[in-house]
Amino acid sequence: MKEIRAFEDKLQQLFSDGLVRGSTHLANGQEAVAVGAAAALAPQDVVFCTYRGHHHCLARGMPPEAAFAEILGRLGGCCGGKGGSMHLTDPSLGLLGSYAIVGAHIPIAVGSAWASRVNGDDAVTCCFFGDGTTTIGSFHEALNLAAVWRLPIIFICENNQYSEYTPIAEVVPVVNPAADRASAYGLKSVLVDGNDIEAVRSAVTDARGTAAEGNGPSLIEAVTYRQSGHSRADPGTYKPAAEVAYWNTRDPIKLFETSLDLPTGELEAMNRGVEATIAAALEVALASPEPGPEALLTSVWGDAPT
Amino acid sequence: MKEIRAFEDKLQQLFSDGLVRGSTHLANGQEAVAVGAAAALAPQDVVFCTYRGHHHCLARGMPPEAAFAEILGRLGGCCGGKGGSMHLTDPSLGLLGSYAIVGAHIPIAVGSAWASRVNGDDAVTCCFFGDGTTTIGSFHEALNLAAVWRLPIIFICENNQYSEYTPIAEVVPVVNPAADRASAYGLKSVLVDGNDIEAVRSAVTDARGTAAEGNGPSLIEAVTYRQSGHSRADPGTYKPAAEVAYWNTRDPIKLFETSLDLPTGELEAMNRGVEATIAAALEVALASPEPGPEALLTSVWGDAPT
Amino acid sequence: MITMNYRKAIAEAIARAMRRDPRVVFLGEDVGKPGGAFKTTVGLRDEFGPNRVWDTPISEQAIIGAAIGAAMRGLRPIAEIMFADFLGTCWDGIANHAAKLRYMSNGQVSVPIVIRTHGGAGLGFAAQHSQLFDNLAMSIPGLKVVVPSNPADLIGLFQAAVDDPDPVLFIEHKALFDVKGEVDEDPFSVPLGSAATVRQGEDLTLVATGAMVPVCVQAAERLSEQKVSAEVIDLRCLTPLDMSTILTSIAKTSRIVIVQEGPATCGWGSEVAARTADVGFNSLDAPVRRVTSPPTPTPFAANLEKLWVPTVERVVAEAMSFW
Amino acid sequence: MITMNYRKAIAEAIARAMRRDPRVVFLGEDVGKPGGAFKTTVGLRDEFGPNRVWDTPISEQAIIGAAIGAAMRGLRPIAEIMFADFLGTCWDGIANHAAKLRYMSNGQVSVPIVIRTHGGAGLGFAAQHSQLFDNLAMSIPGLKVVVPSNPADLIGLFQAAVDDPDPVLFIEHKALFDVKGEVDEDPFSVPLGSAATVRQGEDLTLVATGAMVPVCVQAAERLSEQKVSAEVIDLRCLTPLDMSTILTSIAKTSRIVIVQEGPATCGWGSEVAARTADVGFNSLDAPVRRVTSPPTPTPFAANLEKLWVPTVERVVAEAMSFW
Numbered sequence A, B: 001m002k003e004i005r006a007f008e009d010k011l012q013q014l015f016s017d018g019l020v021r022g023s024t025h026l027a028n029g030q031e032a033v034a035v036g037a038a039a040a041l042a043p044q045d046v047v048f049c050t051y052r053g054h055h056h057c058l059a060r061g062m063p064p065e066a067a068f069a070e071i072l073g074r075l076g077g078c079c080g081g082k083g084g085s086m087h088l089t090d091p092s093l094g095l096l097g098s099y100a101i102v103g104a105h106i107p108i109a110v111g112s113a114w115a116s117r118v119n120g121d122d123a124v125t126c127c128f129f130g131d132g133t134t135t136i137g138s139f140h141e142a143l144n145l146a147a148v149w150r151l152p153i154i155f156i157c158e159n160n161q162y163s164e165y166t167p168i169a170e171v172v173p174v175v176n177p178a179a180d181r182a183s184a185y186g187l188k189s190v191l192v193d194g195n196d197i198e199a200v201r202s203a204v205t206d207a208r209g210t211a212a213e214g215n216g217p218s219l220i221e222a223v224t225y226r227q228s229g230h231s232r233a234d235p236g237t238y239k240p241a242a243e244v245a246y247w248n249t250r251d252p253i254k255l256f257e258t259s260l261d262l263p264t265g266e267l268e269a270m271n272r273g274v275e276a277t278i279a280a281a282l283e284v285a286l287a288s289p290e291p292g293p294e295a296l297l298t299s300v301w302g303d304a305p306t
Numbered sequence C, D: 001m002i003t004m005n006y007r008k009a010i011a012e013a014i015a016r017a018m019r020r021d022p023r024v025v026f027l028g029e030d031v032g033k034p035g036g037a038f039k040t041t042v043g044l045r046d047e048f049g050p051n052r053v054w055d056t057p058i059s060e061q062a063i064i065g066a067a068i069g070a071a072m073r074g075l076r077p078i079a080e081i082m083f084a085d086f087l088g089t090c091w092d093g094i095a096n097h098a099a100k101l102r103y104m105s106n107g108q109v110s111v112p113i114v115i116r117t118h119g120g121a122g123l124g125f126a127a128q129h130s131q132l133f134d135n136l137a138m139s140i141p142g143l144k145v146v147v148p149s150n151p152a153d154l155i156g157l158f159q160a161a162v163d164d165p166d167p168v169l170f171i172e173h174k175a176l177f178d179v180k181g182e183v184d185e186d187p188f189s190v191p192l193g194s195a196a197t198v199r200q201g202e203d204l205t206l207v208a209t210g211a212m213v214p215v216c217v218q219a220a221e222r223l224s225e226q227k228v229s230a231e232v233i234d235l236r237c238l239t240p241l242d243m244s245t246i247l248t249s250i251a252k253t254s255r256i257v258i259v260q261e262g263p264a265t266c267g268w269g270s271e272v273a274a275r276t277a278d279v280g281f282n283s284l285d286a287p288v289r290r291v292t293s294p295p296t297p298t299p300f301a302a303n304l305e306k307l308w309v310p311t312v313e314r315v316v317a318e319a320m321s322f323w
């Protein structure tokens, strides 16, 4: 979690320094969802995430230098610099992509689970998405299909309370945008504290068991909070101060540290280690060259020389 | 109801005679939904329906000759022959279109209700769709938006048990594809016997009241049965005989006649009257000429001479 | 050689692909037990069973998504979208995901899917059930587009499409369902991107796809009565586009008429015209002409729809206008 | 005259339309209270209130549907789709419904909506946030398409779009947000379908839209250093397409280079090329050339994206190749 936090903080700084182009969406405050879920998954499992997906990729084992380099548009990035912040991908880690069209990846994740069903393999697919995503059509189609076909998939709604600049309560007619809709797909309603890493791990472990035993999909709503703005350029001034303050007391890293009850020295050493790792990763990324101009035309087609 | 049944039966015959091109979807067995709902609506209300919409149009007052002529591609049709069976439309009757892409009209109907809300007028919008339509994304988006904005609209799911050739139970993970999903939109679950014209009228009357009082949308599932095949060319052989027999005993027209308990003579006279009306309407339609060739290019643009 | 119609060739093409490669699975609305809304997939579920032929809910976005995701995991899905017009409901999955994932991931991800659909006018299905969507597909880099005009090509191109590493949109034409043709009993494949010169000629090149191919062949016969010798090219694929067959032809004929079903604007015919006017400019003795549908949706009435689809008469008239 | 940038012109255009006609309402994601994801709609909700400016859930199909339905009931809705790329998620509503309802109903139904969106590459938004979708829109009869290149045109064309009885897709270019220009303080409108000749020339015609207009103007300046006089035409609208301005120009120059952002195939440039090669054929002294993006999705890396978007250098080189 700390590594993720340090990574995202560094990114925000790189942005202020004018080094990050386009859009970047940080997951500060949501680390427990990514790390808790990753802890519950098996190596053969498959993960789909969104433009707000750095935390999922890092939690799943993507080297921070590959993530940094990608976000900086360098050859050493996980996609050779062609994808960018919103499209981190590494199939060798079961990371089958980060998608930038809201909801579009949910049916694709269902397809991955369908493949497991057809092949009879034991991979479980895990698909992350936001609270705002529950209002788009592809969410509904995907949930319905996964439920009817009883596919081995875990849907995890990261309810960080906001859909861009809009509080989620203003755009859905139910209190819990995912959990209150589970019954529409014949599923059990599962609501967990997304800032409690253990609670997340336990819920995802259960869901993984359900999927692996052939009992179909689960829909988990992990309630958490987006500490930053929506994207790199958004200071998030529309967020009520009291709300921000409340959620700061519930910071997942602080909560976890408290629960661990480590000696201060050990904690500080850990923090220094993390900072050093991230700083070193950034060095590596910054040293990576831009992709060569020939990269413009490669990887469009599978049957053309790349 | 009888007029609708006679109309559809005549159409089936016209099809066998090779007079109807393209696709035609009959509503035999579903008449009580259309007539019950129409009885509950006010003249200023607005209706949206689908390619299976002849019954709704006739119930709302479309002259059968205009419907026949449209389905035969004649100038006297409600759309001058340019729309056809799947696109019967007559705004003067509040019939704002029949749509042939599953689910696509539901957001459009929501827009109509939104206009009423913006204008503060007292028209209520009524939108019909099938059970199979509950699995498409636009259904979900439309219901969510209507619920969040508390729009004056009545969604009526005509559950005729089939989505083309597929029993609905095979493609949704809940028993009642609409009613079991009402709670996902913060709505009350309303299930009615769609073959009981009084039950339909009463449910739609309630829903209309809710809408008119500013209390937002209702979602009604009317359980009924598609006595015919999916479209004109489908004999429906996949339907179990026992199922067909059961639903024949629940034919909405028979049920209504029984409830009326009219003297046989009166009933027969009524039937003869209906047959004569429909036969005369067909004569009128058949006498209508084809549209002139200039019609090909008109009504594409609003600012071009038409 | 066996004779079969285009409708039967569809089921045959799918069956051959499924027999040859166990990774091929097939999904869509009513494609399995019911055998397809147009009876184009009859028998497949019986032969291959429910683990390879899947009936779906009405959920085009989920159908396309499922195909993409399964392809990323090693399957070779064939997804049916019942009418090409419905591609609008799932265009994001096709254009923004299937077509772009390889590039965005720098080649790490492959999406070998075939999206089959049928399109086209002429049978009275009206404005929302008569489009081809071929040009929209053609404009998306990363997506291949196939438009077969006869049973043998359909089967051969389908095999190539299933074997292809990229997403392929395979657009059948519903007005051809009853057209018969000879088909090799042995497996064969027709490479994507190779046009067929279906009739040789000297004076004029007619370029067409799908249901316009027989229209052009008939037009060529009529033209020969007027001593005009027309070459007819069936593109068969829109992406890859075989411009070299066209350029070779106009080097000989110096004149071209592009015959396209559907409105002219930004159609495949515009692209062929634009490339001809660029790299083929020096071969041309006359303006690049197109015969297309008018710039309107498809009308329902029989007499209007007949005016909407390009006819033999219009092709002949346009060709004769050169002289 | 006042000076404002393109971003500000967007809010100004919407505000003017809303002031002038009480039937105009505006809906979209984060357009109201937040003032737009790109701060293009700041202040509108404050001025017009929640009954005219509506924030929606993430539901593009519902946004488009709501606009259509409300238009059928007499309102004049403006719907925002945040990025043009997202049009794929609601294409059915636009292409099969908004564009066709008038025709299918034989003129009984009117759908006067404006769908505003922004598109285009150059800012590092990668493959799923950099498209224009202009050509797909242009290919649909019944849909008008506007692509403004500067603040004044944006405001004038927007007024015309809102007043228009048909659905209009209004595609702003995100790379122009900070471009400044002079704007008349009084209400004005620029008729749809009228191209602007932004620079006169004798030897060569450059045709462009949106962010390619300033590129062509710069290229023309460079060309003049080499004694080549280039005329630059800003189409401003793709539908209706003002071919007569182009034809008049090539009657004078005999040469054309079409400069289009986005892959060539079936782009608006193909259509312009095709029509030029048909009705303008006899004016032409040289092949019809296009300068476009390569046939790939938009890459993320800064150096690659720079190669992807047509540049002044490429336009100059293509123009000089005539001599």
Ligand SMILES: Cc1ncc(C[n+]2csc(CCOP(=O)(O)OP(=O)(O)O)c2C)c(N)n1
Pocket: A052, A100, A101, A102, A103, A129, A130, A131, A132, A133, A134, A160, A162, A163, A164, A226, D029, D058, D060, D082, D086, D089
């Ligand atoms: C189809 C589509 N519509 C709109 C957007 C713009 N957009 C990007 S993120 C976002 C908010 C998503 O909210 P949520 O699902 O809660 O995810 P979060 O960003 O909070 O992780 C929106 C509207 C998009 N990318 N795709």
Ligand SMILES: Cc1ncc(C[n+]2csc(CCOP(=O)(O)OP(=O)(O)O)c2C)c(N)n1
Pocket: B052, B100, B101, B102, B103, B129, B130, B131, B132, B133, B134, B160, B162, B163, B164, B226, C029, C058, C060, C082, C086, C089
């Ligand atoms: C988007 C879309 N997908 C598929 C179809 C083909 N189709 C037409 S009717 C139909 C079944 C609809 O079932 P239901 O909603 O139950 O309505 P019913 O026909 O029973 O009235 C299908 C799949 C379509 N018209 N549009």
Ligand SMILES: [Mg+2]
Pocket: A130, A131, A132, A158, A159, A160, A161, A162, A163, A164
């Ligand atoms: Mg959120």
Ligand SMILES: [Mg+2]
Pocket: B130, B131, B132, B158, B159, B160, B161, B162, B163, B164
């Ligand atoms: Mg049904």
